[in-house]
Amino acid sequence: MQISKRLRIATLTAATTALMSTATLFGANAQETYRIGYAISKTGPGAPGAATSTTPNYEMWVKEINDAGGLKVGDKQIPIEVVEYDDRSSSEEAVRAIERLINQDKVDFILSPWGTGINLAVAPILDRAGYAHIAGTAVTDKAPQLAKRWTNSYWLLGTGEQYAVELAEFLKGLKDDGKINDKVAMIAVADGFGIELSKAGREALEDRDFELVYDKTYPLGSQDLATIVNEIKSLGVDTFVAFSYPPGTLGLTEQSRILKFNPKVFYAGVGTAFPLYKNRFGDDAQGVISLGGASENDPKIADYIERHVAFAGREPDRWASIVNWASLQSLQQAIERAGSTEREAVNAELAKGGFDTILGTYKPGDQNFWQVGQWQDGKFVGIAPTSMEGAQDLVFPKPDWNGAQ
């Protein structure tokens, strides 16, 4: 009796599963939807970054396309269907989820996860399965080599070196004009981003005859950096550089404000280009420098920011979000240009570039965005490369902290 009952349940389960999988197969064959999959950090230490730069853009992109009836493929309108997983901020979990998206969900396109480490982890799998990989939030000095090794991969944020060199070059200009002395204090978080940027920054600054009078790292997760700021304050530097993660960036800024440490150049980031920073510090954000930047007078950028606010209830960050949005626009145009949902055809169009985006004519991986930006009157504007169109003058020296209320 017992056995037959179990058998019945087992048969029933098997039958249901079989039925369900045929249903999916039919769906895939009929190509009624374009299936997009992604694994993103919904929980764990990567979650706040993903929720700032990546997830809202993915969701807004899908919603805008589906509200308009779907992707225009040939003479058809195909809505997007999303398969989403939480990678719990772990590379292993992300790899599993991506393999599931490829083998089980058989999605048409996979959007990138959040963060340098996880993007590096999933890159070979995507390449092997023939999926394009638009790595939206990875900063690595290997970016050029990786793009060559995995031909369908695009490393949107480039190398750590480029940000460091652009900053050092900009600082050199100020030093040559006699506006700042040659002393720099540099602090970095002891994790991927901080280590790569501080290494590149150290070389770039020393090449340009700067003296690094303070050059240390602090452990990941630490927000209590008062002692560091207090020590740096006594060193007589005109330039303070922090390659920190958002909690550290906010902590360093707060401590500098409390200790009235106000160097002529105050550079900190990631996190400064986040709307959180402006909300937190208000007028005291004025003059703070960081990675990224936005041409906020550009109507396309202004329109994007406005739509993002309407969709997500908050502004996008002024670095990765903008580049990610340009890559999503590129993807849409690549599919529509290919006139097909075939992966190879879409990949081929992506590789051609020439997409019309908020960053102008763009191909994923182009580095035609701001490397150094500054808060000026509530806007995080681009100031370097100075050769780029719309580069703003630096607010110099950084105005005094008003202090907390």
Added chain:
Amino acid sequence: MFSYAVFSGITLGGMYALVAMGLTLQYGVSRIMNLAYGELVIVASFVAYILMTTLGINPIVGLLIIIPASFALNWIIYRILLTPLVARAKNRGMLEVDSILATFGLLFIVQGILLVWFGGNYYSYDFMNNAVDVFGAAIAANRLVALGFAVVIGLGFYLVLTRTRIGTALRAVAVDPTSARLVAIDVNFASCFAFALGGAMAAVGGVLVSMFLTFSTSMGVVFTMKALIVVIMGGVGNMLGALVAGLILGVAESLVATYVDPGLTIAITYVIFLLVLLIKPSGLFGRSSS
């Protein structure tokens, strides 16, 4: 430089102690190893954030609402989730294992609810960040407030536990729940009361910490870890121990950051922790179990 390092270390240590004292009560008296402790700290941070940003109620005033609310919430958690475990546990070891598993589940439930409501983003607000001069060192006012609360709660509860009737009852339950029954102590009530009180302290910690730390829904585990170190180092169930252990860790971190290297602050925490465990396994103020 030295005095600054010491003072900022003391404020840092005060924060550690503040966050740990609730756990020492929950673990020490109720014998509940609450892995969801950090999540409940974060819940209070979010409540303080909401009160501050939408209703304009400042976090200190907000405590008047948050303390009773969190006491009630933790009372309910104990009554519904943990009482069955306590009832069926044959000994302390079993209760500890069961409570670890149960609160591990609770951790994900609380985190999940927070994620649905608040998303994964960072949160931070500006309150009492003005500098106060303490013997020539500029310290943020909100950190001093947190330190003040830590000292008052730590000393206050030390006195309550050692000098009052209910305190003695709580200590009796902590030492030996079975024998405590023999002298007419309502063990279930005492455990529940200690758990709820610990939860209320966690909430106080969460509110005060939210004034100067950037927090997110996934940060609870950081607090649980730190609190656990402080609790074990200070001696399980000992409020004064938690206060002293927290301050030692804070000052050590601060001195190492100033005179050695800020990269070694986490290392020094664990070195001290290890030393204490080697020399006095029951913690600084702990009583060695027979």
